[in-house]
Each structure stands twice: as structure tokens, then as C-alpha cells.
Amino acid sequence: MREVSPDIFKAYDIRGLYEQDIDGDVAELIGRAFAHVLADLSGRKVTSLTVALGRDMRLTAPELAARYRDGLVSEGVTVMNAGQVGTEMLYWLVGSRDLDGGLMCTASHNPKAYTGAKLVRKGALALSGDSGIQDIRRLVETGIPDSLGGGRAETVKIYDEFQQAALQFIDPKAVKPLKVVVDGGNGMAGPMVGPLLEQLGLDLITSYWRPDGNFPDHEPNPLLPENREFIIRRVIDERADLGIAWDGDADRCFFIDDTGRFVDGDFLTALLAESLLARAPGATVLYDVRASRAVRDVVRTHHGSALMNRVGHAFFKTRMRETAAIFGGEVSGHYYFQDFYCADSGTIPALLVLELLSKTGKRMSELLEPLQSRYFISGEINSTVSNADSIMNAIERRYSDGRIQKLDGLSVDYRDWHFNVRASNTEPLLRLNLESLVSEADMERRRDEVLGLIRG
DSSP, X not given: OOOOOGGGBOSSSEEEEBTTTBOHHHHHHHHHHHHHHHHHXXXXXXXXXXXXXXXXXXTTHHHHHHHHHHXXXXXXXXXXXXXXXXXXXXXXXXXXXXXXXXXXXXXXXXXXXXEEXXXXXXXXXXXXXXXXXXXXXXXXXXXXXXXXXXXXXXXXXXXXXXXXXXXXXXXXXXXXXXXXXXXXXXXXXXXXXHHHHHHTTOEEEEESOSOOTTOXXXXXXXXXXXXXXXXXXXXXXXXXSEEEXXXXXXXXXXXXXXXXXXXXXXXXXXXXXXXXXXXXXXXXXXXXXXXXXXXXXXXXXXXXXXEEEOSSHHHHHHHHHHHTOSEEEOTTSOEEEGGGTTXXXXXXXXXXXXXXXXXXXXXXXXXXXXXXXXXXXXXXXXEEOSOHHHHHHHHHHHTTTSEEEOSSSEEEEXXXXXXXXXXXXXXXXXXXXXXXXXXXXXXXXXHHHHHHHHHO
């Protein structure tokens, strides 16, 4: 039997290098194990399950998606194959048709050589390392019972239905003919979001809009500064109102304001929260432990309830349901919506921001200025370490006079500044996010002080 590396089973998904870590045989094993785990989670027989399947534009995706399908079908599962779609379209298919689960063949924002799978159960709730993914690993390692057989696969077309559903989140007639630069990163944004943006009558300037798993222009990860240099230059050169970039599987979007400045995810969360609370006064909004206090303060100012949450889409989706939150946002560009099965979307935030700019008549930089002039954030800073636990202990001792929380990593709060340090789930890294409410210089001084403890 093919030996499978345990390292591919991550906190939020399955991911590894094509052939070295995940080949067709491994994909089929994962598909078979996923069927059994879904049955255990639902309390139903494997042969009664219906599971959605999708794939992104990676060169290896057709082969591996076919093997995931074969694994599911061999266990008696009915597979609804949506073909090449954005990840959120797979979530939408699971939620809208009340399916038992879904498997998206994708490596998200990772480089060309990677492949993987994002897995959800009924309600588009994500499997995670805490729930489901390690069960799949154990089944793969210990051996799966003989295949039951009897499954089947059918092809479904969902683009039109998905796009109609996404458009319900805004008033399309309210959107003005803004000049917008978009960068699809040769991922799934072009076919998924493109038709909606064209319907809105925008002055649309498209770049890297065609899916291409070779990623000939840049890697599909706009969080890395080198991958957004192009769109920043283009926004400035075109004197555009806005820039929008997506990651590879297009479930995250990122914004560039009219001055060419990257919009931090926590500030974008605050803007979207304000807009959504106007429609649902008193509602709950989730934000992650790394976020600026801007999110909490904006939500409270607009009479909402702000709740801090662990980082990761599996944890957000679960707690969205538990708290009936209407919206949740992560610094990393994941935005979750109650009316979208609590799933993350790269389409809906883009539509909401276009509507917000149109209705307020303000430029993006004007909307952000009150936040950027009051909240001074470091952004996420990664440090390679070999002794994460001892460093975290040293930080906790050094800042023991602050308010300590351990919801996710170590969070330390003072009246006018705070920070969070988390260990990476996949690499020997500590990740620091720090904020000062005093000044940029104060943020930099405190950032360097904490980094001194981390890096020695």
C-alpha cells in the first residue's frame, strides 16, 4: 500500500506537493476515507451520502479530482461533480442543496507544485485537525475496509445559480460606474466573479483574468507584497477608484485603495461590519485574535456585539452558527457571511465594497482614514524559531502585568496597545501582530521590543 506522509493533514485542509506527497493513489485513499468520516459525523450509512466535488485550475486538478471521485464512488457515495469552480462555489453547492459534504481539489494560494483538498460536511462546515481531518489520516494509515461499491457520479452546472445568489447581497442598481482594476492571479476569480462585475457597468480593467495553473505572471497569493506590486502600480497609473485581487481558489479577496495603499484585512472587516450592522442592528460580528481594536470599536459604536475568535475557517464557521453571527472577518482576507451558509467568500466582499463606495460617494482612502489615523498596526511578522514554547513562556513572563488571554496563541492587552503571538500550524514560525493606539512610532518601538524577545 502507498505510504502516505502524515504531514499533509493540516489544521484546516489537506495539502502537499504533487507526486511527492499526494498522487492519484493517495487522492483515491483520501476520497474513500472521507466518505467513512462523513458517515461517522452524520450517523448515516456511507451508501446514503451525497457529496459535492469541485476542482480549481491547477494542472494536476483534473487527474486528482477524478481520483477523489473514484474513491468516493467506490464506497457507494453519490458524487455531484461541479467541475472547475471557485472554492466558495463548492461551499454554496453543499449548503444550497443540503448535501452531506463536499471536497474541493485545490491548494488555494500555494505555488504551482502544490495540491490538496478542502473538506466540508453538511451545512458547508469545514473539517479541521480537531474534527475530521485527523480521522481521515488514521483511516488512511490503518487501512480502510473493503470498498462497498454502488456509488455514482453526476455532473452539475452551478455558475448561473451561484452568481444569481451572490448578487442578492447588494442592490446592483446602486453601483456606480467606478474604475476598478482587478487581478485574478490566473486563478478562479475570472470566471467566478468576472460576469458579475461586468453586469454592474464598471469601468473594469482586468489582469491575469484567465485561469492558468502555470501561474505565468505571479503566484496567486496577494498577501505577499511581491504579488501585489503589479496591481498597486496599475491602480496608480490608471487613477482607478479601487483595486481588487484574489487568491488562487478565489475564496479570499484583497483591496487596494485609490492611493495605491493595501487595505489591511482588519480594517476591511471593520468597514464591512459597519455596513452590515446598518441592515441588522444589534447583530453579532466575529473577528480574529490578531485583529485591530478597530473592529471591536466600530462594531460596538454601531450597537453590535463583537466576539473574538480563533484563527481558521473551521473555527469561524462553527462559531458563526453557535452565536448566530451575521458576519466574521479574518486579517488574512477570509470573510464569512451568515446568509452564505456561514462560509467564506471572495465574491461577496467585492460586491459589498463596490456598493459601499457607490452609496457613500466616498473614496476608499476617505473611508479608511479614520481607522488608519487612530489604529497603528504592525501587520503579521513571521520569525523562524527552534524553541517556540520557551519563547512564548518568556513573553508571558515579561508582559505578566498585561491582560493575558490564550484563546489562540498568546494575547496580551494593555490600555493603549496589545499584541498576539501564535505558533504556525505547519512551519517552525512564530507570528506576531501588534497594535498601538498612540502613534506609528510607538507601535514600531513596541514591535521591536517584542521581536527582540522572539528573535533573541
